Amino acid sequence: MAQPVLYSYRRCPYAMRARMALHYAGIAVDIREIALKAKPAHMLQVSPKGTVPVLVLPDGSVIDESLDIMRWALQRHDPEDWLGSPALLAQAESLIAENDGPFKRALDRYKYAIRFPEQPPEAYRAQGEAFLQQLESRLQQRPYLLGAHAGLADVAIFPFVRQFSMVDQSWFEAAPYPRLQAWLQAWLASARFAAVMQKYPVYAG
CATH class of the missing domain: 3.40.30.10 (Glutaredoxin)
Incomplete structure (x- = not known):
């Protein structure tokens, strides 16, 4: 090999x-x-x-x-320096754990709502929005999730936000997350x- x-x-x-x-x-x-x-x-x-x-x-x-x-x-x-300092890496891993846990569960139910008829798709979307709101708040204070330059958290999380945005693209584009939308678009437009x-x-x- x-x-x-x-x-x-x-x-x-x-x-x-x-x-x-x-x-x-x-x-x-x-x-x-x-x-x-x-x-x-x-x-x-x-x-x-x-x-x-x-x-x-x-x-x-x-x-x-x-x-x-x-x-x-x-x-x-x-x-x-995507890994950053030990303290920054610990913050990144905590944020990624939220992404991979509660947000991913909400994303799966939102995307495949027909498999989870217990609630309407909007209910699962609302569950995911709790995480989107946290990301938007972070990006209002800095250009990237944990600071002035891209890091592990940004790269690990944006593919999941991309997937969430694609479930109902019109809704996502009209949602009150301008910084998150711009952050996502920058990653998607990157070489x-x-x-x-x-x-x-x-x-x-």
Whole structure:
């Protein structure tokens, strides 16, 4: 294996943030785009939980959690100091935990409301808005979530805000979150995002 292999799914926000960190750190990887209904046997062999991203290193070791892939990449090369100080990193990880926990649960129910008929979609959207409001408040005080420059929290969270915004784009564009909307749009318009959203043929395995 000449370089690490990354099993990925282009639209998955977890895979997206892993690809962002790897690209930023300048780490070349062999991207294997999977089909969710036909996951490659090798991927399932090295990571039986069957979710992306999965990074297989040349020595055979496996990293199969997106945040662990991000940390691994940034520990090797972090030219813009995305990790920041230990105190800033602790804040970032706390904010990411909110994103990956309560916000992600609300996002899933909002996006797939037909599977959760206990409440209307607007109720799940309102649950997610609690997190959007926190992000908007942070961005009213600074250009990025935790300071004057981009960091781990921004990169780990924006793919999920993107997904939330796409459920009902008209609603999101009219919502009272101008700083959040501008922050998201800046990430989506970046050359780095364009690079990691390149399309690959599905890996045949």
